[in-house]
Amino acid sequence: xxxxxxxxxxxxxxxxxxxxxxxxxxxxxxxxxxxxxxxxxxxxxxxxxxxxxxxxxxxxxxxxxxxxxxxxxxxxxxxxxxxxxxxxxxxxxxxxxxxxxxxxxxxxxxxxxxxxxxxxxxxxxxxxxxxxxxxxxxxxxxxxxxxxxxxxxxxxxxxxxxxxxxxxxxxxxxxx
Amino acid sequence: xxxxxxxxxxxxxxxxxxxxxxxxxxxxxxxxxxxxxxxxxxxxxxxxxxxxxxxxxxxxxxxxxxxxxxxxxxxxxxxxxxxxxxxxxxxxxxxxxxxxxxxxxxxxxxxxxxxxxxxxxxxxxxxxxxxxxxxxxxxxxxxxxxxxxxxxxxxxxxxxxxxxxxxxxxxxxxxxxxxxxxxxxxxxxxxxxxxxxxxxxxxxxxxxxxxxxxxxxxxxxxxxxxxxxxxxxxxxxxxxxxxx
Numbered sequence: 001x002x003x004x005x006x007x008x009x010x011x012x013x014x015x016x017x018x019x020x021x022x023x024x025x026x027x028x029x030x031x032x033x034x035x036x037x038x039x040x041x042x043x044x045x046x047x048x049x050x051x052x053x054x055x056x057x058x059x060x061x062x063x064x065x066x067x068x069x070x071x072x073x074x075x076x077x078x079x080x081x082x083x084x085x086x087x088x089x090x091x092x093x094x095x096x097x098x099x100x101x102x103x104x105x106x107x108x109x110x111x112x113x114x115x116x117x118x119x120x121x122x123x124x125x126x127x128x129x130x131x132x133x134x135x136x137x138x139x140x141x142x143x144x145x146x147x148x149x150x151x152x153x154x155x156x157x158x159x160x161x162x163x164x165x166x167x168x169x170x171x172x173x174x175x176x
Numbered sequence: 177x178x179x180x181x182x183x184x185x186x187x188x189x190x191x192x193x194x195x196x197x198x199x200x201x202x203x204x205x206x207x208x209x210x211x212x213x214x215x216x217x218x219x220x221x222x223x224x225x226x227x228x229x230x231x232x233x234x235x236x237x238x239x240x241x242x243x244x245x246x247x248x249x250x251x252x253x254x255x256x257x258x259x260x261x262x263x264x265x266x267x268x269x270x271x272x273x274x275x276x277x278x279x280x281x282x283x284x285x286x287x288x289x290x291x292x293x294x295x296x297x298x299x300x301x302x303x304x305x306x307x308x309x310x311x312x313x314x315x316x317x318x319x320x321x322x323x324x325x326x327x328x329x330x331x332x333x334x335x336x337x338x339x340x341x342x343x344x345x346x347x348x349x350x351x352x353x354x355x356x357x358x359x360x361x362x363x364x365x366x367x368x369x370x371x372x373x374x375x376x377x378x379x380x381x382x383x384x385x386x387x388x389x390x391x392x393x394x395x396x397x398x399x400x401x402x403x404x405x406x407x408x409x410x411x412x413x414x415x416x417x418x419x420x
Contacts, residue, residue: 011245018240018252022259029263033270040273101281122277 045093048118052108053088055080064169071096071162072169089115090170094162103158107166114163188307192314199322200390204290208282209323210379214334217343219327220320221275225264225283227316230292231309233257234300238308241301253296258287274343291319329382336369
């Protein structure tokens with residue numbers, strides 16, 4: 001009995017120490033990498049905003065009430081001048097998940113409708129397939145959101161839903 | 177260091193590179209090998225990260241081999257491997273974000289990669305730390321060159337060119353056109369690439385062809401050795417007869 005208890009204690013202690021040491025190492029790595037990852041994400045957003053509207057010189061960031069929208073995170077009003085008098089359009093930051101992973105986009109919307117789309121994060125199974133096979137279809141100026149047959153490699157429906165929500169919000173804001 | 181120890185170290189390092197290559201001989205870790213070999217840079221990057229995880233987990237598991245009770249061997253190994261995979265993910269996300277995006281979910285899947293767990297169980301759990309380190313490096317190099325080979329073939333046949341600098345952005349973006357030619361203004365002059373090789377089916381075909389070539393070389397070697405053996409035995413028998 002005492003032997004059994006000793007064995008269980010040794011097992012628990014060993015696993016606990018290994019787990020604790022692993023957690024400590026991960027925590028230390030997080031301390032070092034978290035600021036870098038955060039800075040990378042901010043740079044990505046700025047590059048993305050300029051990818052959507054190359055003439056962008058300034059922008060204002062606005063929050064969105066998450067209870068009304070599933071995928072919209074925030075939106076930026078893009079200006080072509082630093083004085084923020086000449087509005088180019090809106091850029092929506094969207095974020096959604098499907099069974100293949102997470103997709104977050106920057107979606108440009110103007111009075112003409114859907115503009116350029118920039119992929120911020122895509123953790124789906126085939127990381128680059130979404131952009132090559134789907135997003136570029138909209139970036140050539142065609143603003144119609146069509147259904148695309150894509151199989152199980154990327155989430156076209158998720159992208160469509162994120163874009164449609166962006167359009168809806170724009171129309172609501174401009175309608176006011 | 178005596179001869180036997182040196183030979184053991186040498187065997188630990190070299191066997192994983194060719195003779196017992198984890199992908200092309202043991203046929204382990206084929207899932208990520210087929211998924212991330214669309215481009216050479218992504219495959220090479222995966223190979224480097226895989227080597228790091230394998231070496232670190234081998235060393236720690238070997239160091240703890242006399243402490244970890246048999247009952248919790250596998251869970252303990254998985255905790256160690258998962259910790260290193262998490263660290264590698266964070267470092268990759270911070271310093272090589274393009275590679276991190278490109279590898280997607282397959283970076284996380286290193287936790288349950290057959291090769292990493294297999295080497296931990298089969299080697300690191302019963303050998304010294306230095307031998308385990310050498311085994312990790314050898315198997316890592318073997319896996320890296322194998323997936324890089326598949327990636328080079330797939331990228332050339334699938335896109336007609338090799339691209340450098342898209343994932344490792346510290347290298348200037350360069351395209352090496354092989355089955356494709358593009359003029360200075362960007363017009364495609366000719367393109368003999370086959371997009372099949374960028375799909376999973378193409379990955380299977382390339383892996384199958386490489387395995388077939390390796391089997392043919394191995395069989396040829398074996399036949400040659402057998403022919404030499406037969407000739408020697410025949411010569412010996414003839415000499416014996418003459419002597420009689």
